[in-house]
Each structure stands twice: as C-alpha cells, then as structure tokens.
Amino acid sequence: MKQYFNVIFRLAYVLTKRFFRDKVAMFFTLVFPLIFLFVFGSLFGKDRGAKFDLAIINQSQSAFTQKFITDLKKSDFITEKPVTSLDDAKEKMGRGEVDTILLLPPQFGQQSGDNQPPGGQAIVYYDPGNAQTGQTFASILSGILGGVNEQITGQKPLFTVTQQSTGKEGLSSFDYIFSGMLGFTLLSLGFFGLTNSLPSMKKEGVLRRLRSTPIRTSQFILGNALNYLAIGITAITIMFIVGITVFKFNMQGDYPSFIALVIMGTILMFGFGLAIAGWAKNENQAAPLANLVAFPMMFLSGTFFPRFLMPQWLQNAAGLLPLSPIIDGFRFIFTENKTLFDLGPQLLIIGVWTVVIYVLAFRLFRWE
Secondary structure (H helix, E strand, O other), rough: OOOHHHHHHHHHHHHHHHHHHOOOHHHHHHHHHHHHHHHHHHOOOOOOOOEEEEEEEEEEOOOOHHHHHEEEEEOEEEEEOOOOHHHHHHHHHHHHOOEEEEEEEEEEEEEEEOOOEEHHHHHHHOOOHHHHHHHHHHHHHHHHHHHHHHHHHOOOOOOOOOOOOOOOOOOOHHHHHHHHHHHHHHHHHHHHHHHHHHHHHOOHHHHHHHOOOOOOOOOHHHHHHHHHHHHHHHHHHHHHHHHHHHOOOOOOHHHHHHHHHHHHHHHHHHHHHHHHHHHHOOOHHHHHHHHHHHHHHHOOOOOOOHHOOOHHHHHHOOOOOOOOHHHHHHHHHHOOOHHHOOOHHHHHHHHHHHHHHHHHHHOOOOOO
C-alpha cells in the first residue's frame, strides 16, 4: 500500500513540474482567469454610486450661478467634461463621451426684484437611449436646488423622501461577481489545462511508455488529480490575493468552508477534463469537445452575469449544470456568511456530478 501511494505522489510531482514548463497550459490556467478578473474588477471593483460625466453650459452671469457651479464641481458624483458649446456637448453625448448636459440659461440665478431671492430653471439634456441617466441626474439636481431654496427662504418642504440601501454593509459589486471569476478559474483548470496536456502526452508517446511500466490506471489518474488539485489551489490563491489587495475584496464567510468547496470544485472540474482528455486521441479531438461542454457552463452558470436575468425555465435548467452549485456556493460563503453545512442542495448536485463524471472518465480513458 505504501508503494502504491509513493507512486501516486511521485507522479503528481513530475506532472506538476511538467505543467509549469507548459506555457499554453499555464496561460489558460493561471493568466487567462486573471485577465477576466482585471476586466470585470475594473468595471465592478469600486462602487461609484451615481456618478456622471457632465457637460456644463453656463449662459448666466450671476454671482449665484458662478458659486453654484463651483460647488457642483466639488461634488463626488460628477466629472466635468470640457465643451465649447451646446452643439459640441450634444455631439460628445452622441459619441458616449458625455452622460448628460446641464444648461443654465441667462435668467438662472437672477433676481426678479430687489427684495426677491434668485431663481430660475436649469435644463438637463440626456440621450433618449439612456433616459434613466438623465432622469437620475435631474432628480439629484432637484434635491440640491431644493436644499438651496430652503436655505434662502427658510421654509422646509412639507414632504420628504429618505433612501436606505438593502445591501449588506461593506459589500461592493465586486464581492458579488468575484465568485463567478473563481468558478471560471476552476473551469479553465479542468477543461483547458488537462485537455491540452494529456492529448499532447498521448501524441508524444509518453502514456505508451508509462503503460509499459507497473503503474496502474488508478495511480495515473490519482497522480493527475493531486497535480491539478495543487495547481487549482495555487490559481485560486493568486486570484484571491489579487482580489483582496487590488480590488479590496471583503470576505464575509469562513475560510475552511471556502477551501473545502475549492477542493470539491477542483475535483469535479478535473473529472470533466479527464473524461474528455482521456478519451481523445489528440488535441484536435479534445479541444472542440472541451469547448462544447465548457461554453454552456461558462455562460449559463452565472460566471459573467447573474442567472436571475434568464427566463425561469432556463434558470432551473442552468442551476443543474455542474459549475452552477460551485459559483452559488462561493457566493453564499462570500456575501451571506454561510458555511459548508448550509450548502446542502449545492453539495448534492456537486456530489452527483462527481460520481457520474468519474465513472465516465474511468470507462473512457485510453492510453493511446
């Protein structure tokens, strides 16, 4: 028995060294997921709230308007875009360089009489294809001007509205999409790593030579499993470090549950890669089949966008895909502070798929 496991550990060590010499496998396993992490992290890494690229057209010469614009530019929710005229601003809006345009006409901020406070009407222009942005900015601007009215007249409005977030304190958008990025990492590891390396070993005759030795099929598969488990933990660790240091990821759950789910997810995704790569004779057979199986999971399991955007029937079907419970489990641990014991439905789906795929992998595996 000791000799049996020594062979497995030795084989895992050799395969790991071989992996780090394979630039293609390293790219798809370690670098490719990081590219997606930086892309999506740049989009969702920081909660900007309501923030607008604003063009300001000031046609008023009043002192009130000058101070109003100065104070507005200091606000965190706008970034002023320089424009030369209203037509120039509209042209930039058409190109997507400007979200909304604020026009302050000549009468804005002017006093209608000696004892009258300044008044006027600001005009907000917005793109008809993005009406919500203009309406949101107009609502914010109305609130600001309402506060100005109260300061000048001393009269408080009779009815007010207050806003409260239902989100959990300290969580950003990135905290919710990070689970999908980790799921994509495990998917890349299982599918694109093994389906490149194993057929290549067949083509080079490496497996034929291994078969002539006393090594058993189970030892070869378990050695590969240990190899990819180590690589998977390494890849997830790198992603996690980048998520925490660069994008300020906020971990709500416990690490033992997360690590256990990473191990189970790696084993499951490795099983799919093993079944495909073990059956295929070369890369030309492995690559199309890997893409055929991986792409539905990649786009339907909540990797890049939430499943609740899909029709209900598709949500139900996608929830049974092997990657879905892994991503859901990560998300529950990250954002809802759940433990492994709270993930019964997810663990059941993972367990069923693991048994099914390894039965297929052992049956389909061929040395040549």
